[in-house]
Amino acid sequence: MFPWPETWLEVCLTSAVVLTTAFSIFLFTLPSEYNAFGGSEITEAYFTNEDRKNEERSGFGYFKKHSKPDGKCWYDATVQVVVLGDIGRSPRMQYHAMSIATYGGKVNIVGYVDSDVHPDIQAHRMIEVTPIVPFPKRLQTGNKVLFLLIAPFKVLWQIWSLYHALGYRTEASKWMLVQNPPSIPTLAVAQFVCFVRHTRLVIDWHNFGYSILAMRLGPQHPLVRLAEWYEGFCSRGASAHFAVTDAMTRVLGDKWAVKAAPLHDRPPKQFQPLTKKQRSTLLRKLTETATYADRLEAGTWKLLVSSTSWTADEDFSLLLESLVSYSAAAAKNSSSLPGALVIITGKGPLKEYYSERIRQLNKQEKLPNLVITTAWLSTDDYASLLGSADIGISLHTSSSGVDLPMKVVDMLGTGLPVLGWSKFEAWPELIREGVNGCGFESEEDLTTLLKDLFSDGGKRIQELRQGALKDCDRRWDDEWLPVAGQLFQLKTSEK
Structure with missing residues (x-):
């Protein structure tokens, strides 16, 4: 007769060893934590000759103004700016990054790089761009049925690529500023990484992810209702929230008891009337x-x-x-x-x-x-x-x-x-x-x-x-400084 008890015992023991080993590896390879006494200390050697010629755009002007007699400048506010979309077509998140860097923060902006990012981001030494590996284009579709079949695989791909970018390809930061939507899987991944790295999560609400999904599937679709619950649940773990309108601020409070600070979009300096x-x-x-x-x-x-x-x-x-x-x-x-x-x-x-x-x-x-x-x-x-x-x-x-x-x-x-x-x-x-x-x-x-x-x-x-x-x-910085600038504890009185 086949030795069932012995076989099942071996299977269970083997499974237990494999799971225990995998879990141990997972724990030992978790992303490094943010050091509350950390920050970034920069010396003049960090800047190139071209940076010195372009003081305002490169951040060298801020360094000169705030460096100590020993030639070092301390950047306490470190921020990951996260957008699960094309950075070049995410102007508000780019403006966040530029403002943080302008007023004494160090930024790592994480997202897809499908088009050119803003030239001021490319020029600024306190801003680093970390690309997310995109989902293969050949698997993308506008067909509703195929979308439902492929969507789980796309989410799994996004979970891993975003987690890897936030947890292993970037240094731990004091703050993480996340664009929403997309909500799935951004909010869950961001919350986990923030929990592990002792980073404070800030959600910047541009819209609601579930309402955009409803345009494709219908408001009563089970996935839409699940997405709505998920978005509300994940929002509770953030340290702070921004919203693009007063109306959105009100809805967030009424719907999910989220206290968001209204931070209206305003044009940056390059958008000016012409002669x-x-x-x-x-x-x-x-x-x-x-x-x-x-x-x-x-x-x-x-x-x-x-x-x-x-x-x-x-x-x-x-x-x-x-x-x-x-x-x-x-x-x-x-x-x-x-x-x-x-x-x-x-x-x-x-x-x-x-x-x-x-x-x-x-x-x-x-x-x-x-x-x-x-x-x-x-x-x-x-x-x-x-x-x-x-x-x-x-x-x-x-x-x-x-x-x-x-x-x-x-x-x-x-x-x-x-x-x-x-x-x-x-x-x-x-x-x-x-x-x-x-x-x-x-x-x-x-x-x-x-x-x-x-x-x-x-x-x-x-x-x-x-x-x-x-x-x-009224320009972007006029709106941004008293809200986001104060939250990130930047030197907003002068550059």
């Missing part, structure tokens, strides 16, 4: 505008700009149909309605879909006296483009109703009036109707706005521009 000469130079410099520069400067054509991540929460079909209607009206009333150049900037999964839609509209001759083009620009060129435009357009619909698009903040920073989808709660926190912009809730609304604004020789646009210019005064 007439600067505008002319930019229009003739950019490939997308050079051909139409004479018409744009003469005012016979208008320049419209929109920025997008080309995702499902922005329905660009609405803009395209509105432009078709406007183009038809302009063709009938060419003496009162100008032509238009529409530039849509950004990268994302739906870009090719909409690019094909635009090609078909042109082939069908539905866009007379109107040109639509897409672009991906450097930060400086994008800022100058906004300053050169006549109208900015936002199609952000807000899955939660309480977030706001950064693109509108950037537009207002250059004095650019904004037309935007306004059917959500937080919209009035940014746009004062008829003062610095106007809202729309349908294709017909947008078409009417474009015809009204362009039919009076641009007088109404100038009125909106004056309102937008009044929003240029």
Whole structure:
């Protein structure tokens, strides 16, 4: 007979040895802890000759001002800035990193590097970029059924790659500032790493992860409800919270008893109004505008700009149909309605879909006296483009109703009036109707706005521009210093 008892005993003993060994290895290889008496001591040798020439951007100016007689400077605030997304397309997290470094902190920004990060991040010696290994592109899909099958494997991949980056490829920090969403698996991994390394977790709420998932699966889907519970549960382990709007602050408190400090987006210094000469130079410099520069400067054509991540929460079909209607009206009333150049900037999964839609509209001759083009620009060129435009357009619909698009903040920073989808709660926190912009809730609304604004020789646009210019005064650091600067205990009184 087969010796069942002896065999099972051997199996159990072997399993116990394997599990015990694995657990011991896990414990002995946990990430190193943050030393509460640690920090970073920097000497002048840390900076290159190029850094010394570029004092402000490299951080050498701060070092000179705060170094001790022995030639050393102490950086007590160390912060991991974490975004489970493309760093280059995460402006708010990049602004966090630059502000922390500017006022005496040392930063490691962790995320995907699919596009160029901000040049000030590349130049600053107190900011280090740690890339996360991305999920293989060949396994990504927009199919709903395949998405559900692949999603668990994607989450496992993200858990390991994020954990490895936060725990082993970066030094332990005093603070960890995490962008949310995405919530899964970011919040759980971040909490575990913070627990092991004795790091204080701060969540920066841009939106709700479960509300974005609901756009794909529906609000009552079991995964959406599970994601909602998970997001609320994980939020309780953080030391502090920031939220992008007052409305989000209120919802966090009501829904999960989370006390968040409102930290509104504001434009950074490079988003500025342009002079007439600067505008002319930019229009003739950019490939997308050079051909139409004479018409744009003469005012016979208008320049419209929109920025997008080309995702499902922005329905660009609405803009395209509105432009078709406007183009038809302009063709009938060419003496009162100008032509238009529409530039849509950004990268994302739906870009090719909409690019094909635009090609078909042109082939069908539905866009007379109107040109639509897409672009991906450097930060400086994008800022100058906004300053050169006549109208900015936002199609952000807000899955939660309480977030706001950064693109509108950037537009207002250059004095650019904004037309935007306004059917959500937080919209009035940014746009004062008829003062610095106007809202729309349908294709017909947008078409009417474009015809009204362009039919009076641009007088109404100038009125909106004056309102937008009044929003240029308050900048990112003005909002950031009394909230985040105080939390991280930085030297906010001077650089």
